[in-house]
Amino acid sequence: MFRRNISLRKHYRCFSSDVVSTLSIKDYDAVGFDVDHTLSKFKLPYSLGVLHDGFVKFLSDDRGWPKNLNEPFHLQKDFCNRGLVLDIKQGNFLKLSQDGYIQRCSHGTHFLDDKEISRCYRSDRKLSFADLLKNHIDNVKYGNFRIFDNAFDYFGIVAMARMIDITDAKSIKNSHYRPSCDDYRHIWEDAKAAYDQTFPWRDCKDTSGSFVSAYKLEPDKFINPCSSSVRQWLRDLKSSNIKLFILTSSAADFAMQTLEFLFGVDWHEYFDLVITRAGKPGFFHKGKQFVKVEGTMDAGTVSELQKGQVYAQGNVYDLNKFLRKETGKGVPKVLYFGDSIRSDIFPAKRYAGWDTVFILEEIYGEKLNKCTETNHNDDLESQYLTSNQWGSYFSDSRIPLLDTCQFRTFWSQVIQRYADVAVPTIDHIANSPIDHPFDKFDPEDPTKLGYYPSLPLILQ
Ligand SMILES: [Mg+2]
16 A cells, blocks of 8 residues: 555645646646546547446346336436536435535436425535535545546436436325435445446456447547647647656556557557556555556556556656656646546646646537537537536526526536636647647636636636
């Protein structure tokens, strides 16, 4: 077990990002990337369908859930919304405002009215640990609550809501909200097992889960190769002597196949270091010893990282040691790109003091959903990124339909606090010169926002 977390926090807090209003890539000594939903842009309609089908098949075959759980995912795609919090015990999904007020709430797929919400969460409707959550987004031990913070979560939202509906259908005889049982934790136990089967690299080396198998067989159905502008941008960064590294929680074989698909057989040439199965967010504050990967197999622990190699597990302390050696800087300035607030953006900022670029497709998705009425591919994708039932990811009225005053959502405020810049895809950065000054979020000033290429529609 790696035990340097306390000294690590002290060490990195001293060089947290300085207060400047713009971010230029050329100012960094090293740039790191998550892979899934960051370097690789998933085709959401197909990917989420496959993920969902494998997830519910496991629940039916192994856990005895009825076959009506297997309804196609796309029929409930409007129920998905990034940032929902599941109250596992009560079987409720919650949408929070910036101060933890419960703006919207559903029991299973059934939305509760104001009286019903107050009955569950008192008249103040405030999530009791919202302030704690804001400061510790990476903490998974919020008792009976679970956060859905990235696109790999969407299918689980639908499946679990249906599991709650199915549980209730056994006893509810009318349309009024009345939970059929006072504890829905058994649903989470089954869902957790289904998640582990879907993403098997989280705990073991077995990557034979149904999603992983389908992905390995036909990756082109799930993702597109990287654009030529992203490839050229990475080459430009390298020739500017910026060190580039991969930091992903995916298994080595899955990650390397993805990188080869994205960049071609010479994908190694783009990066100085590749870290797989990193176990983020733990990588940033406790971590493990690095394991060298040869081929796709573990080849023993190492205490020092070598340029051009592939590793698994590890910790930010040894990674920074490597970056100091490669850059010749006592405190290298690091920028990290990721799509998960919990696993990428929060821990990179909070524990490592890195600057962060948040990949957030919703910036474009909400705009497209409001602005287009065609069946263009982008518009179909945007339907998976937005929800009429839950409203905008960025802002919402205090009490939907009754109150016209808009309040920022909990996640909108969290982004401002931990991200420096937010973009829909990495292409939006790569298409600009490396000395382009991107406006940054200012945690202290809500008027200074780092969304690029433009504000989300609802914030304009
Ligand atoms: Mg990711």
